[in-house]
Amino acid sequence: MTAALDVTEVLAGLPDWRRADDPRPAIARTLRFADFNAAFGFMTRVALLADKVDHHPEWSNVYNRVEVLLTTHDADGVTERDVAMARFIDAAVKGLVE
Numbered sequence: 001m002t003a004a005l006d007v008t009e010v011l012a013g014l015p016d017w018r019r020a021d022d023p024r025p026a027i028a029r030t031l032r033f034a035d036f037n038a039a040f041g042f043m044t045r046v047a048l049l050a051d052k053v054d055h056h057p058e059w060s061n062v063y064n065r066v067e068v069l070l071t072t073h074d075a076d077g078v079t080e081r082d083v084a085m086a087r088f089i090d091a092a093v094k095g096l097v098e
């Protein structure tokens with residue numbers, strides 16, 4: 001199991017992410033795409049990775065908006081697995097969101 005990291009330190013390296021409004025230690029990012037097709041295409045790409053690495057985002061989608069929350073349930077905190085997922089998401093949305 002990976003150890004929980006300090007959320008403030010994690011956020012220092014992820015400028016597009018914020019502390020989640022959640023009782024658990026977690027990070028969040030809101031993404032706005034051109035339309036539903038772009039949003040769902042993004043979710044599909046992330047879902048394929050999540051399944052492969054067995055680490056799953058908590059998220060919701062309304063039309064072109066996707067709310068993502070990352071935390072590691074097994075560690076009760078934010079770990080390197082969340083940082084890796086956040087970096088993958090940041091790369092996947094580059095040029096697709098403002």
Ligand SMILES: C[C@H](O)[C@H](O)[C@H]1CNC2=NC(N)=NC(=O)C2=N1
Pocket residue numbers: 054055056057071072073074075
């Ligand atoms: C049994 C399975 O490997 C675990 O429940 C995995 C699945 N996906 C997971 N996803 C997230 N975000 N945190 C976890 O701790 C986690 N654990």
